[in-house]
Amino acid sequence: MRSVYRTVFGKIPRAIAPTQRRSALAIFLTLAAVGLSYGALSQSSGFALWQTVLLAALATGGAAELTFVGVIAAGGAPVFAVLGGLLVNSRNFAFGLSAGEYVPRGWRRLLASHLVNDETIAFARSVRGRQARWQHFVFMAILLFPAWVGGAALGQLLGSVVDADALGLDAAFPIILFCLVVQDLKNPLLAIMAGGGAVLAVAATPVLPMGLGAVASLVVLIPAASFLWTKNRLRRSDRTLERSEV
Incomplete structure (x- = not known):
């Protein structure tokens, strides 16, 4: 064991x-x-x-x-x-x-x-x-x-x-x-995602079949992923610009 x-x-x-x-x-x-x-x-x-x-x-x-x-x-x-x-x-x-x-x-x-x-x-x-x-x-x-x-x-x-x-x-x-x-x-992004997901789940619960309210909250992943992708792309662009200037 x-x-x-x-x-x-x-x-x-x-x-x-x-x-x-x-x-x-x-x-x-x-x-x-x-x-x-x-x-x-x-x-x-x-x-x-x-x-x-x-x-x-x-x-x-x-x-x-x-x-x-x-x-x-x-x-x-x-x-x-x-x-x-x-x-x-x-x-x-x-x-x-x-x-x-x-x-x-x-x-x-x-x-x-x-x-x-x-x-x-x-x-x-x-x-x-x-x-x-x-x-x-x-x-x-x-x-x-x-x-x-x-x-x-x-x-x-x-x-x-x-x-x-x-x-x-x-x-x-x-x-x-x-x-x-x-x-x-304590992480601002996670807090916003959790709050947004909770609001979506509560709003969707009365109109969706049982259990699907929580699934609807996954929609918050789309703007969150877009934000992180844009942030990382801008960060890489800044690093590339700094290297070119050097």
Whole structure:
């Protein structure tokens, strides 16, 4: 076990700060409870236990599985359920751009791409340094996968006995994630992007299907990318001009 752990992390971290461990535990418990809700919904929609667990393990997106099962429960065609899940999870494109800064190349990058989501990225960005972020990413992924898949299986077995929505987890989850990434808001550009994305998501939620409000917020990446591209181009032009003058 120690050798496997060393292979994944590269270097075994001495310790994860107590505050980080508490945050990870809160995410673990919350995600497991949401998994219960997903499993119960899946069971009431007629899915077998193996189907619920397999979908949770292969998609590992949270919103994608809930969207898929919700569409099927409403009588929609499976193809639309799949397309809806893919569309909701398209937000992971932005998460992937962030993870590319610190995820090692090779087989670990391929494995990490399956576990890129809100929780792993937020937990990784709560620290500084490429190695530290990679270690935190893997730590959260190791907790997240069994929490989500195990919660889904337990929810399937319990049926509708447990209702995670009644516990207010839909509000607790975003609050936890916000607390993890709040340090990033010190960067003016990131703060503007986050604010603009939040406004777009809130504005789009009443008019778009469930889960697509967050996807709509990705539009802020277009002006942000244009700004950074223009800034870098002007910087290169200035350097070229300075060299020519010398």
